[in-house]
Amino acid sequence: MSNKAADAILSGNRLALARLLSQIENADPACRKIQDVLFQHSGKAYLIGISGAPGTGKSTLVNQLIQSFRKPSDNRQPYRVAVVAVDASSPFSGGAVLGDRIRMRSSAGDPGVFIRSMSARGALGGLARTTHEMVDVLDAAGYEIILIETVGVGQSEVDIAALAHTTIIVESPGKGDDVQAIKAGIFEIADIFVINKADRPGVNSTETALRSMLDLSYALKADTAGYAGRGHQIADNEKLDGVTAEESKEGWTPPVLKTIATENQGTEAVIQAVYEHQQHLNESGDKAKREITRLKHELDASIMSTLYQNWQSRMDKDAYHRALDEVVLRNKSPHQAALELLA
Amino acid sequence: MSNKAADAILSGNRLALARLLSQIENADPACRKIQDVLFQHSGKAYLIGISGAPGTGKSTLVNQLIQSFRKPSDNRQPYRVAVVAVDASSPFSGGAVLGDRIRMRSSAGDPGVFIRSMSARGALGGLARTTHEMVDVLDAAGYEIILIETVGVGQSEVDIAALAHTTIIVESPGKGDDVQAIKAGIFEIADIFVINKADRPGVNSTETALRSMLDLSYALKADTAGYAGRGHQIADNEKLDGVTAEESKEGWTPPVLKTIATENQGTEAVIQAVYEHQQHLNESGDKAKREITRLKHELDASIMSTLYQNWQSRMDKDAYHRALDEVVLRNKSPHQAALELLA
Numbered sequence: 001m002s003n004k005a006a007d008a009i010l011s012g013n014r015l016a017l018a019r020l021l022s023q024i025e026n027a028d029p030a031c032r033k034i035q036d037v038l039f040q041h042s043g044k045a046y047l048i049g050i051s052g053a054p055g056t057g058k059s060t061l062v063n064q065l066i067q068s069f070r071k072p073s074d075n076r077q078p079y080r081v082a083v084v085a086v087d088a089s090s091p092f093s094g095g096a097v098l099g100d101r102i103r104m105r106s107s108a109g110d111p112g113v114f115i116r117s118m119s120a121r122g123a124l125g126g127l128a129r130t131t132h133e134m135v136d137v138l139d140a141a142g143y144e145i146i147l148i149e150t151v152g153v154g155q156s157e158v159d160i161a162a163l164a165h166t167t168i169i170v171e172s173p174g175k176g177d178d179v180q181a182i183k184a185g186i187f188e189i190a191d192i193f194v195i196n197k198a199d200r201p202g203v204n205s206t207e208t209a210l211r212s213m214l215d216l217s218y219a220l221k222a223d224t225a226g227y228a229g230r231g232h233q234i235a236d237n238e239k240l241d242g243v244t245a246e247e248s249k250e251g252w253t254p255p256v257l258k259t260i261a262t263e264n265q266g267t268e269a270v271i272q273a274v275y276e277h278q279q280h281l282n283e284s285g286d287k288a289k290r291e292i293t294r295l296k297h298e299l300d301a302s303i304m305s306t307l308y309q310n311w312q313s314r315m316d317k318d319a320y321h322r323a324l325d326e327v328v329l330r331n332k333s334p335h336q337a338a339l340e341l342l343a
Numbered sequence: 344m345s346n347k348a349a350d351a352i353l354s355g356n357r358l359a360l361a362r363l364l365s366q367i368e369n370a371d372p373a374c375r376k377i378q379d380v381l382f383q384h385s386g387k388a389y390l391i392g393i394s395g396a397p398g399t400g401k402s403t404l405v406n407q408l409i410q411s412f413r414k415p416s417d418n419r420q421p422y423r424v425a426v427v428a429v430d431a432s433s434p435f436s437g438g439a440v441l442g443d444r445i446r447m448r449s450s451a452g453d454p455g456v457f458i459r460s461m462s463a464r465g466a467l468g469g470l471a472r473t474t475h476e477m478v479d480v481l482d483a484a485g486y487e488i489i490l491i492e493t494v495g496v497g498q499s500e501v502d503i504a505a506l507a508h509t510t511i512i513v514e515s516p517g518k519g520d521d522v523q524a525i526k527a528g529i530f531e532i533a534d535i536f537v538i539n540k541a542d543r544p545g546v547n548s549t550e551t552a553l554r555s556m557l558d559l560s561y562a563l564k565a566d567t568a569g570y571a572g573r574g575h576q577i578a579d580n581e582k583l584d585g586v587t588a589e590e591s592k593e594g595w596t597p598p599v600l601k602t603i604a605t606e607n608q609g610t611e612a613v614i615q616a617v618y619e620h621q622q623h624l625n626e627s628g629d630k631a632k633r634e635i636t637r638l639k640h641e642l643d644a645s646i647m648s649t650l651y652q653n654w655q656s657r658m659d660k661d662a663y664h665r666a667l668d669e670v671v672l673r674n675k676s677p678h679q680a681a682l683e684l685l686a
Contacts, residue, residue: 032678039676053396136676295670295677302681307650310685327638333382333479334638335375338645342653 006037009141014114017141021116024133035133038140043291045082045139048274049148049161052170057196059085061170061261061270062149066107068271069145082114082143084134086127086150086160114143128160129301132294162189163294165287166277168270170194171210173202190254192273198258198266210256252280315341349380352484357457360484364459367476378476381483386634388425388482391617392504394493395513400539402428404513404604404613405492409450411614412488425457425486427477429470429493429503457486471503472644475637505532506637508630509620511613513537514553516545533597535616541601541609553599595623658684 008016023031048065052058062083069079107113116134131148138146148164150157161167169190193214195206255273259266281287323337332340351359363381366374391408395401405426412422450456459477474491481489491507493500504510512533536557538549598616602609624630666680675683 036676036679039679040673043673292667292671296667298677299667299670299680302677303654303684304647304651306678306681306685307654308647311646311650324635324639324642327642328635330383330386333379334641334645335649336379336382337642338649341646342649 003034003037005031005034009034009038009137010041012111012142014111017114017137018116020137021134024137025118025130027130035137038137040140042136042139045135045144045146046278047135047146047148047164047166047294049150049164049167050170051150051158051161051167052172052196054151056170056172057261058149058151058170061194061196061259061267062147063107064259064261064264064267065147065270066113067264068267070107070110070112072271073268078112079144080112080114080142081145081147082138082141083116083147083149084131084138085115085117086131086148086157114138114141126301126305128163128297129305131160132163132298136298158189163290163297165281165290166191166274168192168194168274170196171206172197173200173206191252191277192270193254193256194266194270195256195258196261199260199263203258207256207258214254214256251284252277311342346377346380348374348377352377352381352480353384355454355485357454360457360480361459363480364477367480368461368473370473378480381480383483385479385482388478388487388489389621390478390489390491390507390509390637392491392493392507392510393513394501394504394510395515395539397494399513399515400604401492401494401513404537404539404602404610405490406450407602407604407607407610408490408613409456410607411610413450413453413455416611421455422487423455423457423485424488424490425481425484426459426490426492427474427481428458428460429474429491429500457481457484469644469648471506472641472648474503475506475641479641501532506633506640508624508633509534509617511535511537511617513539514549515540516543516549534595534620535613536597536599537609537613538599538601539604542603542606546601550599550601557597557599594627595620654685 005016005020009020020031020034024035050058050062050065062085066081066083069081071078107115116138118130118134135146135148148161150161161169167189169192171193173195193210195203195210197203257266257269257273259270261267278287281290319341323332323341326332327334327337348359348363352363363374363377367378393401393405405428409424409426412424414421450458459481461473461477478489478491491504493504504512510532512535514536516538536553538546538553540546600609600612600616602613604610621630624633662684666675666684669675670677670680
């Protein structure tokens with residue numbers, strides 16, 4: 001199977017790549033064929049999820065990580081790095097107005113770096129699905145490290161970051177109530193914790209709070225065996241085939257690292273922790289399990305949207321509107337109306 | 344249609360109500376019939392969504408709002424008030440360990456108040472759907488004011504709060520980078536902004552930043568006519584029948600209010616703003632439009648999950664696993680595999 005646009009992307013054409021990513025964002029069915037071709041070339045990239053509350057300096061840290069992967073302090077070859085920054089700051093497309101992306105300008109002109117921002121509200125095919133379709137394309141295009149940055153600490157953001165190989169959760173000190181700041185469903189999905197802005201007051205109490213919450217979380221986890229912590233959102237109805245939080249954490253204790261990203265302090269330790277976690281995943285066989293979990297999510301999301309689209313294309317619009325009227329009039333519950341429509 | 348559990352709930356049995364809410368949270372199909380009966384009694388409550396980042400003091404504010412609705416300063420009758428607090432702080436069920444709920448103890452023993460916390464990861468039927476099914480039940484049970492509190496500023500949290508009649512977004516000063524703190528897809532869905540902890544340093548710069556971002560947001564919005572701001576997440580594939588952000592905002596400028604919830608300062612002004620917004624919705628006809636939008640989401644979510652469940656119940660498990668294998672081996676894209684499975 002060949003395809004002109006896919007060939008262009010595989011040979012490094014950035015414009016063709018950018019165009020495809022826009023099509024994916026717009027859920028344009030015309031790009032399916034290109035994606036199908038490219039998918040066969042994917043599966044080589046290492047995916048790093050980075051999530052954290054606004055104001056933790058995540059974007060600055062991401063910028064430093066890009067630089068470190070591009071100019072390794074040891075003798076490694078520079079990696080090609082892509083970033084998918086998922087930003088809910090609609091109506092501003094991609095958050096550019098708000099300055100985050102401006103900080104990434106230091107990578108401008110570097111052909112080994114590709115940065116793509118996506119407004120959450122712009123992702124017409126659903127946030128998680130769009131993100132991971134983009135990741136597959138960037139993977140096929142030869143980017144060896146893909147950073148998935150999600151702005152915010154909501155459920156969907158954390159779930160997206162959790163589908164990476166290594167998930168980094170960024171905190172910062174002095175965000176008012178320490179316990180509040182670290183409470184967002186992050187314990188079972190974090191592989192590495194980073195406390196950024198570590199020169200600010202309160203860094204020690206943040207670290208203490210984080211470590212004791214971690215201990216508590218692990219103690220509780222022992223009581224909830226079999227709970228699938230990673231990426232439950234998409235495949236709610238079925239036990240995941242892939243790895244559960246407990247399994248994946250076996251033999252791995254998430255380190256708590258401190259950084260001052262604005263001064264590039266501590267970034268190298270974060271990179272090292274990523275390498276160590278990567279090695280752990282390879283040795284334990286968890287890397288393959290995480291791959292399967294991620295791809296199962298993509299498959300299930302495709303099945304769900306195909307089912308819905310098939311139904312939409314053949315549904316009786318009048319019957320749908322009558323059903324909605326019945327719900328609005330409270331004559332039927334949404335569930336009753338759905339069952340009748342699908343009968 | 345009658346039902347014993349539904350009758351108990353309609354006659355004020357709190358235990359029966361709590362049991363049903365647990366069943367909804369667990370996506371227990373056995374409770375469908377009770378919900379169907381109760382749904383016919385819903386449609387009377389006024390829904391207030393409250394969203395904001397962790398640490399803004401949202402829960403304290405919610406607590407004060409409960410008290411104000413229970414003991415109105417004017418001559419209004421006390422309202423019956425229910426709270427659905429959606430909290431992503433897994434693995435701790437309902438966030439109780441973290442102290443939020445403890446602050447709500449001042450309502451303990453008041454039969455006119457019902458508080459329900461829900462862990463995001465506990466919502467097996469999907470977060471938005473579970474929340475709104477709970478709201479429908481509380482509505483039927485006679486709670487006249489329902490506060491939908493979402494912890495976090497992620498897309499899903501904001502979307503849930505946005506499906507209320509009045510959406511309140513809570514900020515607080517001094518959360519590091521002001522511009523960062525207020526950037527979370529909140530502009531087009533907020534009906535009322537509250538800057539809580541208004542006795543803290545930085546309140547003026549937060550207010551200035553918020554107001555100028557609002558101005559910018561409205562200027563940009565003029566360029567994006569037809570964009571459906573509210574609740575796009577569930578029905579991605581179709582233009583909503585209901586109200587768009589632009590339409591709903593017509594004639595309503597979101598006020599920016601300051602509160603110190605811990606000292607009950609400013610709460611009354613928030614309540615007054617809610618009443619004013621309610622009046623605006625009634626007079627403009629937008630209340631009905633918001634109802635339709637919300638119920639259309641519930642209907643579409645029911646259709647999607649029913650389609651998926653129907654498929655799951657009759658699917659060939661071996662074929663599914665072969666399809667997943669093909670995806671993992673990168674022989675087929677998830678989309679190709681889904682199409683073949685559903686062919």
